[in-house]
Amino acid sequence: MSGGFISRGFRGRRRRAEGDVRIPPGQYLVEGFPVLSAGPTPRTPLEEWDFTIEGEVDGPRTWSWEEFRALPSEEITRDIHCVTKWSKLGTTWEGVSVDTLLEEVDTAAEYMVAFCDGGYTTNLPLEEVTGGKAWVAHTYEGKPISPEHGGPARLLVPHLYFWKSAKWVRGLRLVAEDEPGFWESLGYHNQGDPWREQRYWGD
């Protein structure tokens, strides 16, 4: 129906050729780091913070902050893409691979729900977060992640829209059946692949 529509008089800002191939359809480049949250910013003291893997596992596994920080960390540099249209190139994080965390449990689950301080959740198939594709990040550009960007720790799943990279993450609940998370229940796409522009239900 809208095929071929031209916005009269619109020329637009042309991107630099170099960044072009790294920006998914419908996205634009930002240099800053916008803050978007669905509610107030929680501030959990590190001595009260822990991280748990639970659900369809042989037994739940919980790490204190000290135990979590003693796990091997990796440095990750990736482009990130928010469903509200901004993309930021070359962000550098440090975090514990989800592979490393999952090594500690036995499970037959195929999905997970990440849960967070403040009640936020997001759902992901395990195949989207294993094999070096997802981390629980504690450091951004060499410094502890600030509370407004999800510190002390946030999920980092940079190949999907950034609402999947849940701020203030406190654990993963492994489940046999997929369960839509917070935004996935409120109109946003269940998978969220920016290269296929999976923004909303039905995309």
Place this chain on the structure above:
Amino acid sequence: MADAPRKLAWRIGEVVETSPETPRTKSLFLEIPGWVGHRAGQHVDVRLTAEDGYQAQRSYSIASAPENGRVELLIERLDDGEVSPYLTEELRAGDGLELRGPIGGWFAWDAREGPCS
């Protein structure tokens, strides 16, 4: 389990009126064929297409009450923006504007429940 939701279609709205609100902001009043109505707090995605096919998309909150017939967007012009200068300075009554929505089920409420219930 409900049927898979249909893709939110792109529609061509017609700009029926524009109204400057402040030196930096302008209201756009749109008539959108096929518009299904919205809840307070929802937004639309606007997509601009240049003659060579280049496109830019942005999200804008809906400024009008659901009971109004026309959909109003209130646009703030950002000096270094790509889309807001077009919407506030170039677009005029009679132009088409491509958009889809309404979008979002969280920052939204109904008049009978109020935003704070």
